[in-house]
Amino acid sequence: MSKSTRYVATQDAVNAFADVAAKAPWLxxxxxxxxxxxxxxxxxxxxxxAPGESVCIDPLADISLDPLREAIAESPAVKIxxxxxxxxxxxxxxxxxxxxxxxxxxxxxxxxxxxDQVGYAHLVKTICGVELSKAYTRxxxxxxxxxxxxxLYAFDDVxxxxxxxxxxxxxxxxxxxLRWHAEDCAALLSGEWMDAESAGIEKVAKAxxxxxxxxxxxxxxxAVWREETAQRRDRPREWLLAxxxxxxxxxxxxxxxxxxxxxxxxxxxxxxxxxxxxxxxxKEGKKNADGFIARKPPTRPDxxxxxxxxxxxxxxxxxxxxAEIPTSCVAKRDDIRALAAGRRDLRLLTGWRRDxxxxxxxxxxxxxx
Numbered sequence: 150m151s152k153s154t155r156y157v158a159t160q161d162a163v164n165a166f167a168d169v170a171a172k173a174p175w176l177x178x179x180x181x182x183x184x185x186x187x188x189x190x191x192x193x194x195x196x197x198x199a200p201g202e203s204v205c206i207d208p209l210a211d212i213s214l215d216p217l218r219e220a221i222a223e224s225p226a227v228k229i230x231x232x233x234x235x236x237x238x239x240x241x242x243x244x245x246x247x248x249x250x251x252x253x254x255x256x257x258x259x260x261x262x263x264x265d266q267v268g269y270a271h272l273v274k275t276i277c278g279v280e281l282s283k284a285y286t287r288x289x290x291x292x293x294x295x296x297x298x299x300x301l302y303a304f305d306d307v308x309x310x311x312x313x314x315x316x317x318x319x320x321x322x323x324x325x326x327l328r329w330h331a332e333d334c335a336a337l338l339s340g341e342w343m344d345a346e347s348a349g350i351e352k353v354a355k356a357x358x359x360x361x362x363x364x365x366x367x368x369x370x371x372a373v374w375r376e377e378t379a380q381r382r383d384r385p386r387e388w389l390l391a392x393x394x395x396x397x398x399x400x401x402x403x404x405x406x407x408x409x410x411x412x413x414x415x416x417x418x419x420x421x422x423x424x425x426x427x428x429x430x431x432k433e434g435k436k437n438a439d440g441f442i443a444r445k446p447p448t449r450p451d452x453x454x455x456x457x458x459x460x461x462x463x464x465x466x467x468x469x470x471x472a473e474i475p476t477s478c479v480a481k482r483d484d485i486r487a488l489a490a491g492r493r494d495l496r497l498l499t500g501w502r503r504d505x506x507x508x509x510x511x512x513x514x515x516x517x518x
Contacts, residue, residue, distance in 0.1 A: 152203045154304050158210040166197070166204050167216035173199040175227040176220075177310035178248070181290035181303060182239045188345075188379045188386065190235070192243035193290035198307035199226075205303050209293065214244055221248045229310045231255050231269040233334075238343055251334040254310060257317035260326050265475035273309045276316050281305055329501040346376045349386050356396050359446040363434075366441035368399035370434030371427070390419065390427075402431055450490060457517050458489035461510050468506045479506055488514050 157163055170176055177198035184190045195206040195217075208214060221228060221240075228248040230236055232255040240246045258267045263275070270281045285302040288295075295303075321327045336342075353372035357365050372395060379386040394414035403409045406424045410417070419427075450458065462485045469476045480497040488495060488510060498507040 152198060152201055152308065154203045154205070154301075156207070156300055157204045158207040158212065160212045162204075163206060163212050163214060164216050166199075166202075166206075167220045169199055169202060170197065170217065170220035170226070171224045173224070173226045175200070175229060175311055175314070176224075177203075177229040177307040177314075178221070178236065179230070179303075179306040179310075180236045180239050181288075182235075183289070183291050186385070187383050189242050189383055190239045191291060192239050194295075194303055195240075196303050196307045197221075198310065200311075203304050203307055205300055207293075208243065209291065218244050218246045222246055223249065226250065227252050227314070229254065229314045231272070231306075231310060231313075232266070233337055234342070237337060237340075241340065241343060247338060247340060249338070251338055252314050252318070252330075253334055253337065254313050254317055256333050257314075257321055257330050259475055259478045260329050261317055261320040261324060262473040265477050269306065272313050276313050277309045279309065326501075329505075332500045346380070349376050349379075353392055353395050354444055356392050357399050358444045360396075360399055362441060362443040363438040364399040364402070365443045366438040367402055367431050367434030368395055369441065370430050370437070371395045371398060374426075374430045389423075390415070398427070398431060399434075402435065404428065404431075450486065454489050457514060458486045460517075461485045461489055461513060464510060464513065465506055468509075472505070485510075491518070 155162065155166075157166060179196045180192060181194035181196075182190045182192050192208045195208060195214075197204055197206065197217075206214070206217065220226075227250050229252045231253070233251060233253045237247065240248070254269070254272060255267060258272060259265055263272065270283070273279050273281055282302060282305070285299050288299050288302070318327075321330050350369070350372045353368050353375075354365070357368040360368065371390065375386050375390050375395070379389055382389075391414050394412060397412050397414055398409075401408070401412065403412065406420060406428070409415065409424050409428060410420045462482060465480060465485065466476050469479060479502055480495075484495050484497050488497065493511070495507075496502060498511060
């Protein structure tokens with residue numbers, strides 16, 4: 150490797166590297182984490198590269214990462230990630246940290262012709278001419294001690310990010326797309342997408358949109374209870390109560406443990422240990438049904454709206470093909486369907502997306518309807 154590497158598991162070493170990081174022009178950052186048995190991601194390793202030095206920091210050791218938090222969140226260094234979304238979520242939960250000056254190489258790659266959601270290893274091979282090992286992709290990163298080979302593998306995840314960043318930044322500039330990248334990185338750093346609780350509740354709402362008002366009120370109450378319980382116990386929400394089980398409970402609305410036990414998607418242990426609690430939540434959902442605003446089930450678009458959606462999608466595909474960027478980089482198919490149906494509160498109609506395609510698509514939609 151071109152940089153010196155250190156495995157950091159002592160406070161003195163953390164403090165020393167934090168001093169280096171605070172003065173560095175750039176930092177390449179990656180994390181390893183596990184989220185199999187927990188609601189929240191569990192941070193297992195933090196890899197950080199700086200000019201001339203890379204470290205693997207062990208957050209499971211008896212150390213404080215506060216000095217590192219300040220360096221990442223407040224220093225003027227460019228923070229280079231690949232596919233930053235999950236890393237940002239992990240760092241935010243574990244360290245109450247949101248970095249500044251983000252450069253996401255996956256976003257930049259999509260905007261410069263490398264393809265949709267391109268992997269780090271592909272960029273390393275294409276830009277740096279290095280083939281990375283895949284030997285330790287399934288390593289249980291919370292296990293200790295890690296082997297020397299696993300640690301070297303982890304170092305690779307930050308070894309080439311600075312080189313890739315330099316190349317992609319040059320390509321963004323040559324294509325006049327630096328603003329595109331800056332807007333999308335700013336959206337990531339806003340953290341608005343980082344609401345797992347709302348996502349879990351929304352999943353239930355969609356699954357139960359075809360039910361009546363009282364049933365949807367019960368489903369919502371169960372979804373909120375599931376999120377709060379999962380967070381408190383730090384367990385995956387589906388382990389506590391599957392979304393399919395919530396839909397069935399909302400539809401049947403059992404009033405006794407014996408009725409609850411007949412619901413096929415609920416484990417006997419759940420009935421035994423949490424049955425009374427679930428019945429209380431169902432009762433509360435029924436009580437609040439009159440004031441609950443039920444969601445209407447999705448309707449199929451009429452033929453005119455469907456034809457408009459297809460025309461808009463074809464236009465967007467053509468524009469993206471000409472610009473050599475993935476269509477998904479600009480909008481999803483559901484966004485186009487929403488535009489055809491009359492929605493205007495869409496990301497497609499803001500920022501660089503509006504300049505690139507949104508204004509033209511909105512004009513077509515307006516003239517057609």
